[in-house]
Amino acid sequence: MLIKRPRPGDSARIQASEITPESAYVSRRELLGAALALGIGAAGMGFSLRADAATTPLKFSRNARLSLQEEPNSYEDITTYNNFYEFGTGKGDPVANSGKFKPTPWSVKVSGEAEITGTFTLEDVLKGHALEERVYRLRCVEAWSMVIPWIGIPLAAVLKRFKPTSNARYVAFETVHRPAEMPGQRSNVLKWPYVEGLRIDEAMHPLTILAVGLYGKTLPNQNGAPLRLIVPWKYGFKGIKSIVGIRFTEREPPTSWNISAPDEYGFYANVNPTVDHPRWSQARERQIGAGFLSARVPTQMFNGYEKEVAQLYRGMDLRRYY
Ligand code: MTE
Numbered sequence: 001m002l003i004k005r006p007r008p009g010d011s012a013r014i015q016a017s018e019i020t021p022e023s024a025y026v027s028r029r030e031l032l033g034a035a036l037a038l039g040i041g042a043a044g045m046g047f048s049l050r051a052d053a054a055t056t057p058l059k060f061s062r063n064a065r066l067s068l069q070e071e072p073n074s075y076e077d078i079t080t081y082n083n084f085y086e087f088g089t090g091k092g093d094p095v096a097n098s099g100k101f102k103p104t105p106w107s108v109k110v111s112g113e114a115e116i117t118g119t120f121t122l123e124d125v126l127k128g129h130a131l132e133e134r135v136y137r138l139r140c141v142e143a144w145s146m147v148i149p150w151i152g153i154p155l156a157a158v159l160k161r162f163k164p165t166s167n168a169r170y171v172a173f174e175t176v177h178r179p180a181e182m183p184g185q186r187s188n189v190l191k192w193p194y195v196e197g198l199r200i201d202e203a204m205h206p207l208t209i210l211a212v213g214l215y216g217k218t219l220p221n222q223n224g225a226p227l228r229l230i231v232p233w234k235y236g237f238k239g240i241k242s243i244v245g246i247r248f249t250e251r252e253p254p255t256s257w258n259i260s261a262p263d264e265y266g267f268y269a270n271v272n273p274t275v276d277h278p279r280w281s282q283a284r285e286r287q288i289g290a291g292f293l294s295a296r297v298p299t300q301m302f303n304g305y306e307k308e309v310a311q312l313y314r315g316m317d318l319r320r321y322y
Contacts (some may be wrong), residue, residue: 145287152230272303
């Protein structure tokens with residue numbers, strides 16, 4: 001299936017044994033909260049990188065206004081059921097195969113249509129921004145979803161610092177290319193490095209964030225350490241992981257899944273229950289962790305953010321610009 005007809009992941013079922021009971025999650029959360037209250041957070045700007053696979057607590061404040069009021073999925077669900085083809089195509093591959101990946105030290109190359117360009121350390125990229133917790137639902141194009149308490153900063157805040165020129169109509173992102181640490185990059189299941197892009201107004205929208213953590217701690221490798229994109233009204237594949245490149249462009253940049261299967265994955269990738277994928281429906285989604293059989297519920301237009309983002313696409317034919 002992967003060789004013949006590529007798709008962002010397979011539909012492997014999550015095992016019952018992978019799901020943490022809610023009671024365990026609550027006590028874990030209380031513990032984390034206590035640790036943060038005691039100030040066992042990172043020093044300086046409230047962020048610290050880890051030298052190994054272990055994650056580090058972060059200091060952050062919750063953005064309740066921009067967070068869903070829904071109970072997040074368990075840490076277990078979020079960190080063991082992943083799509084990260086650089087570590088393999090199975091849902092369990094990223095957690096199993098990402099132990100050798102080193103997310104520190106990290107730097108990001110900023111290039112293209114901006115007054116300030118160059119290579120910046122991750123600390124530099126994040127400098128001056130307070131970390132926020134945002135609870136968003138990640139809706140994968142495979143028609144499943146999870147609720148994730150991300151920690152990050154608005155992408156707009158980061159981008160503005162580089163002073164994009166008036167020619168900057170798009171922003172392109174690139175994942176690190178390290179076949180020695182990322183075994184999936186030794187196969188040609190996708191063209192490497194993974195690339196993604198947004199129109200500049202989408203990138204500057206207040207809902208769009210760069211995430212550095214989840215559940216109060218730095219990102220585990222399998223979730224895109226140390227820096228990834230989250231655009232909550234788009235399918236999950238727009239959320240490019242382990243970012244090392246940010247480029248301001250005049251033209252729409254190429255994107256990995258569109259290169260791989262242009263008839264199936266477009267540049268916009270807005271969650272839209274009325275436009276089916278050519279091979280399966282997008283009308284409903286399986287909410288992972290929602291009970292024994294994982295409930296299938298109707299998918300919402302723009303993943304529930306129609307009021308906030310519909311104006312970005314006014315006048316566009318969303319069947320054509322999928
Ligand atoms: N980024 C890179 N570099 N490589 C990938 O394979 N998969 C995407 C996206 N970002 C992917 C990626 C897909 S298809 C999804 S659904 C989300 O990551 C999954 O994020 P999660 O594993 O943290 O839930």
